[in-house]
Amino acid sequence: MKVASPLLLLSSLLVSVLASPGPINNGPRPSRPLPPVQSNQLRRLLLRSNLLKHADALEEQAKLSDGNRAFGTKAHNATVDYIKRKLDATGYYDTELQTFEYLFSEGTANFTAVIAGAQKNYDTEWFTYGPAGTVEAKVVIVNELGCVATNFPAEVKGSIALIKRGSCEFGLKIALAGAAGAAGAVIYNNVDAPVGGGTLGQPSRPEGPYVPAASLSGIDGNALVASVAAGEVKGKVFVDAINEMRYTSNVLATTKGGDKNHIVMAGGHTDSVPAGPGINDDGSGAMGLLEIALRLPKWSVRNAIRFGFWTAEEYGLVGSEHWVTSLTAEQTSSIALYLNADMIASPNFGYFLYDGDGSAFNVTGPAGSDHIEHLFESYFTSVGIRSAPTAFDGRSDYGPFLDAGIPSGGIFTGAEGIKTAQEAEWWGGRAGQAYDPNYHLAGDGRVNLDVGAWVQNTKAFAHALATYANSLEGIPRMNKRGVLEKKQISHDKRRHAACNHEFSEI
Ligand SMILES: [Zn+2]
Ligand SMILES: [Zn+2]
Structure with a gap:
């Protein structure tokens, strides 16, 4: 909000003086208080x-x-x-648009896996600020809750990291997966239900780069962990997303x-x-x-x-x-x-x-x-x-x-x-x-x-x-x-x- 300059105030005063009641009827209407x-x-x-x-x-x-x-x-x-x-x-009113740039983010995520020779399509959700990309790789289980770098085994490199929800923010888990060289990541819920969406927080962060990521319900996640433990599982993460700076405006109106x-x-x-x-x-x-x-x-x-x-x-x-x-x-x-x-x-x-x-x-x-x-x-x-x-x-x-x-x-x-x-x-x-x-x-x-x-x-x-x-x-x-x-x-x-x-x- 800008304060009206004295010059502007003066000129609007002059206008209102000039617009005061007079005999000419094609001018502004006489102003009554x-x-x-x-x-x-x-x-x-x-x-x-x-x-x-x-x-x-x-x-x-x-x-x-x-x-x-x-x-x-x-x-x-x-x-x-x-x-x-x-x-x-x-x-x-004196109206004003206050326009500025902010990071826009919109997307969808999909995850499929081949388990015992059959392809399974999961109900998944995307994380706000999650990057776009398609990743086909084996699924690797991350230890503990994936909140420190040492939770990520070496074989995560080039793979899809499978991480349990909890203890630290989604963004940290995905950044650490990126830092460990994962090509993609899946976070599954720590209760049966779906994660219900969420945000990674704005990039970039010092811990590592974000990789394409999707979320799974706790039920699906635990079943997937069991499948991976039983034998190699190939998965595919597909994220369609736009993350870009966009202009947007507040509107201010003052009497x-x-x-x-x-x-x-x-x-x-x-x-x-x-x-x-x-x-x-x-x-x-x-x-x-x-x-x-x-x-x-x-x-x-x-x-x-x-x-x-x-x-x-x-x-x-x-x-x-x-x-x-x-x-x-x-x-x-x-x-x-x-x-x-x-x-x-x-x-x-x-x-x-x-x-x-x-x-x-x-x-x-x-x-x-x-x-x-x-x-x-x-x-x-x-x-x-x-x-x-x-x-x-x-x-x-x-x-x-x-x-x-x-x-x-x-x-x-x-x-x-x-x-x-x-x-x-x-x-x-x-x-x-x-x-x-x-x-x-x-x-x-x-x-x-x-x-x-x-x-x-x-x-x-x-x-x-x-x-x-x-x-x-x-x-x-x-x-x-x-x-x-x-x-x-x-x-x-x-x-x-x-x-x-x-x-x-x-
Ligand atoms: Zn709301
Ligand atoms: Zn609201």
């Missing part, structure tokens, strides 16, 4: 039909890239354009009006995982905020409002981190607070609020985070909805804001977590099932949203924005630099976090 934003009036304009139009648009965009909107794809770029175009059309020293901020992420279109995660949050931004221009704001639409959240909060760390100390301290919207329309939803006061999860956010939680809480109470706290652990785009000492809060309707009987009593839905059974899957489409919850949560964000746009009473304004060391979660850990979910890398 807008009334200050009121929560109830803004909320009234937030319509289910408009939210659904955005959801339809995102689904159309996903078709450009095999049904997903992962960062670096045409589909995700279309989402970014859509947001920027709609915001620009209002004339109410032209309002005090820029006390900015009220809200954000959500624009990308999906490669597995699906990401309409709840996080079409719901991003489009809810977009819809608020599109209705807001009927009013004025005392404190400026800024919307942040983040890219590459699913790769570990990349976009939000990139933006927050690009700010000067002065720009950071101009942000009064941050509200995060990530997954607010889960089909088996709960009304969860980030536990900013630490009452339930014992992690307290920067002072003021408690105020945000209480504001949401009393809003929901006022409209007859019970809410409950959820962990405030930095595993979505508010993480970098917490690190910068900015009071934060937000709403979340649940991901892979299981709804309790008590929660089903409060909110309806199915106890014993995930809040979002389609979390990070192909089924995260428009038909699987709870639109009622989506509307309610969008209105709650509108209420918080309208309230804080008028007054920041209760939100301490302090020197943000003084709290920088109060990190909730380390940077390295956060690199492997997204959407209240930890990336599997071990």
Whole structure:
């Protein structure tokens, strides 16, 4: 975010002076001062039909890239354009694309083996950042868990290393296999089930080069170990993958009006995982905020409002981190607070609020985070909805804001977590099932949203924005630099976090 230069400010002042009411009617319309934003009036304009139009648009965009909107794809770029175009059309915001490069990774992996003369095709998964390639070689069992170089026998050279999951990250195992001269590698699970995907972490690493790799379930892996122990097994690893730097953008939009020293901020992420279109995660949050931004221009704001639409959240909060760390100390301290919207329309939803006061999860956010939680809480109470706290652990785009000492809060309707009987009593839905059974899957489409919850949560964000746009009473304004060391979660850990979910890398 760049601070507007004094020259720009001066020129916009001149323009507004020149545009003041006059007799000529082919000029800009006479500007009447807008009334200050009121929560109830803004909320009234937030319509289910408009939210659904955005959801339809995102689904159309996903078709450009095999049904997903992962960062670096045409589909995700279309989402970014859509947001920027709609915001620009209002004339109410200064918008900015913050564009940067990040390593894109997409692929599939296959593994087959010839056992006792018969070819077996396995159910396999690819690891993010795993390199492409085809390897046909004998399969060699790696000792222990393959976390140190001495676990790799000499005969691994030129072979496919068969490694058990556990104790250290996938990336280290594959790099050590590369260092031992393996041509390829297979990691099998330490429980019966499939590994369920995972990341090797970005290359390169000092331990060795990555080699083409696939994962197997524990059942298949143990059977394969037995076959290899009984006699030579020839295997084939085939990985089809693209790993390349791609440009991607955050969208920032700040109201032209309002005090820029006390900015009220809200954000959500624009990308999906490669597995699906990401309409709840996080079409719901991003489009809810977009819809608020599109209705807001009927009013004025005392404190400026800024919307942040983040890219590459699913790769570990990349976009939000990139933006927050690009700010000067002065720009950071101009942000009064941050509200995060990530997954607010889960089909088996709960009304969860980030536990900013630490009452339930014992992690307290920067002072003021408690105020945000209480504001949401009393809003929901006022409209007859019970809410409950959820962990405030930095595993979505508010993480970098917490690190910068900015009071934060937000709403979340649940991901892979299981709804309790008590929660089903409060909110309806199915106890014993995930809040979002389609979390990070192909089924995260428009038909699987709870639109009622989506509307309610969008209105709650509108209420918080309208309230804080008028007054920041209760939100301490302090020197943000003084709290920088109060990190909730380390940077390295956060690199492997997204959407209240930890990336599997071990
Ligand atoms: Zn996600
Ligand atoms: Zn998300």
